[in-house]
Amino acid sequence: MNLHERRERHERRSRRNLRRASALGLIAAGVMAVAGTATAVPASASGSAPSSAKASTLGAQAAQSGRYFGAAVAAGKLGDSTYSTILDREFNMVTPENEMKWDTTERSRGSFNFGPADQIVNRALSRGQRVRGHTLVWHSQLPGWVSSIGDANTLRSVMNNHITTQMAHYKGKVYAWDVVNEAFADGGSGQHRPSVFQNLLGDGFIEQAFRTARSADPAAKLCYNDYNIENWSDAKTQGVYRMVRDFTSRGVPIDCVGFQAHFGTGGPPASFQTTLANFAALGVDVQITELDIAQAPTTAYANTVKACMNVARCAGITVWGIRDTDSWRAGENPLLFNGSGNKKPAYNATLTALGGTPAARATASPASPASSASPAASLPSSFRWSSSGSLIAPKSDATHNIAGLKDPTVVYHNGKWHVFASVASSSGY
Ligand code: 9MR
Numbered sequence: 001m002n003l004h005e006r007r008e009r010h011e012r013r014s015r016r017n018l019r020r021a022s023a024l025g026l027i028a029a030g031v032m033a034v035a036g037t038a039t040a041v042p043a044s045a046s047g048s049a050p051s052s053a054k055a056s057t058l059g060a061q062a063a064q065s066g067r068y069f070g071a072a073v074a075a076g077k078l079g080d081s082t083y084s085t086i087l088d089r090e091f092n093m094v095t096p097e098n099e100m101k102w103d104t105t106e107r108s109r110g111s112f113n114f115g116p117a118d119q120i121v122n123r124a125l126s127r128g129q130r131v132r133g134h135t136l137v138w139h140s141q142l143p144g145w146v147s148s149i150g151d152a153n154t155l156r157s158v159m160n161n162h163i164t165t166q167m168a169h170y171k172g173k174v175y176a177w178d179v180v181n182e183a184f185a186d187g188g189s190g191q192h193r194p195s196v197f198q199n200l201l202g203d204g205f206i207e208q209a210f211r212t213a214r215s216a217d218p219a220a221k222l223c224y225n226d227y228n229i230e231n232w233s234d235a236k237t238q239g240v241y242r243m244v245r246d247f248t249s250r251g252v253p254i255d256c257v258g259f260q261a262h263f264g265t266g267g268p269p270a271s272f273q274t275t276l277a278n279f280a281a282l283g284v285d286v287q288i289t290e291l292d293i294a295q296a297p298t299t300a301y302a303n304t305v306k307a308c309m310n311v312a313r314c315a316g317i318t319v320w321g322i323r324d325t326d327s328w329r330a331g332e333n334p335l336l337f338n339g340s341g342n343k344k345p346a347y348n349a350t351l352t353a354l355g356g357t358p359a360a361r362a363t364a365s366p367a368s369p370a371s372s373a374s375p376a377a378s379l380p381s382s383f384r385w386s387s388s389g390s391l392i393a394p395k396s397d398a399t400h401n402i403a404g405l406k407d408p409t410v411v412y413h414n415g416k417w418h419v420f421a422s423v424a425s426s427s428g429y
Contacts, residue, residue: 054357059092061356068093068316075116082341094124095132101141135178136163137209139195152200160212167216176221179213190239214253225258231269258289267300273307280313290320292334298349305353
C-alpha cells in the first residue's frame with residue numbers, strides 16, 4: 001500500500017470513527033472539537049441526515065446530522081420510571097430545569113449547594129448524554145441577598161465568584177452554559193431590562209459575565225439565552241443581535257445564542273429560520289433551548305425543527321420538559337409526550353422533520369430488490385455541504401498552545417475514549 005492509499009484509508013477511518021462517536025453522543029464537552037466538520041448532504045434533501053439509516057428516537061436521529069435533541073429535567077422526577085425511561089430512550093442532551101439556578105446553588109453568600117444539579121449531571125454523563133448548564137446570571141430565581149446588594153464593587157465580585165465557582169465545579173462536564181439569561185426587555189426598546197446587575201453594573205455586566213465565564217472553563221460553549229427573540233424584526237431580537245455582533249467584532253467571548261422558543265399554537269414566526277441564519281452568520285452556534293408549543297400542533301413542531309435543520313450552525317433542540325404534566329405550562333399540553341408517557345402526534349412530526357421514521361413505519365420490511373429501482377438511480381444528482389459545527393476541539397496545556405486539530409481518530413480502550421490527531425500551533429504542525 002503506497003503512502004497515498006494509506007492516507008486515504010486513515011482519513012476514511014477517521015471520518016467513520018468520528019461519525020460513530022458523534023452518533024453515540026460520546027464526544028463530551030471538555031474533550032475537544034474541530035471547527036466546521038462538514039457532512040455531505042444531498043441537495044434535494046434540505047437539512048436531512050446524510051445517513052440513509054433512519055433512527056427511531058429523537059436523539060439518535062438528531063445525531064445523524066451532528067445535532068442533539070435534549071430535554072429539561074427535574075431532579076425530583078428521576079425516580080419516576082416512566083419519566084426516566086423516556087429520558088434515556090429519546091434524549092442525548094439534558095438541561096437541569098431549576099437545579100443550577102442561583103437560588104438553589106448559592107442560596108446564601110459563598111455557600112454553594114450543587115447536590116440536586118449533580119444528581120442530574122452525573123446521571124446524564126454516565127449514560128452518554130451531554131448537559132446544558134442553565135443558568136449563571138439571571139434576574140429571576142435570584143436570592144434576596146443578591147438583589148439587595150447596593151454597591152457595584154460588591155455585586156461585581158459576587159457575580160464573578162458565582163460564575164467561577166459554579167463553572168469550576170462542572171468543568172469538563174457541561175457542553176454549553178447559558179451564561180446570561182433574559183437580560184433584554186420585552187417590548188419595543190431593544191434595550192436591557194432593569195435588574196440589580198443592570199442597575200449597578202450598567203450595560204457592561206453581560207460582557208463581564210462572559211469574560212469571567214471564558215476564564216472559568218475555556219472548553220465550555222458560552223451562550224446568551226432569551227425568549228421572544230425568534231421573530232427577526234422584533235426590537236428585542238434586534239437588540240440581542242446588535243449585542244452579539246458587537247461581541248464578536250470586539251472579541252468578547254460568546255459561542256452561541258439560545259432561542260427559548262416558548263410558542264403559542266401558531267408555532268414559530270415565519271422569519272424564525274432567517275433569524276437563526278442571521279445570528280449564525282455572525283459566527284456563533286444557534287440552539288433552540290426551551291421549546292414548547294401550546295397544544296403541540298404537528299405543523300408548528302415540524303416547522304420549528306425544520307428551521308433548525310436548515311441552518312448548519314443550529315446545533316440542537318431542547319424541549320422544556322418531557323410529558324405535558326411535567327411542563328411549566330401543563331394546562332396547554334405543549335410537549336411531545338402525554339401525561340401517561342405516550343408519544344403524541346407532535347412527536348412523530350418532530351422525528352420526521354429530523355429526518356427519521358416513526359417507529360411503526362420503521363419496522364416495515366424493506367422493498368424487495370426486484371421491486372426497487374437500481375441503487376444508482378436513487379442517488380441524488382448533486383450535493384451541498386452542511387457543517388455540523390464543532391465535534392472535537394483542541395485542549396491546550398502548559399506546553400502546547402494548540403490552534404487547530406486535523407484527522408482525529410476516536411478509539412475506545414480500557415473504559416476511556418482516546419482521540420489521536422495531528423495538532424497545529426500558530427507556528428506549524
Ligand atoms: O420551568 C421552570 C419552572 O419550573 C420554574 O418555576 C420557573 C421559575 O422562573 O422557571 C421555569 O423555567 C424557565 C427558564 O428557567 C427560563 N426561561 C423560561 C422558563 C419558563 O418559565
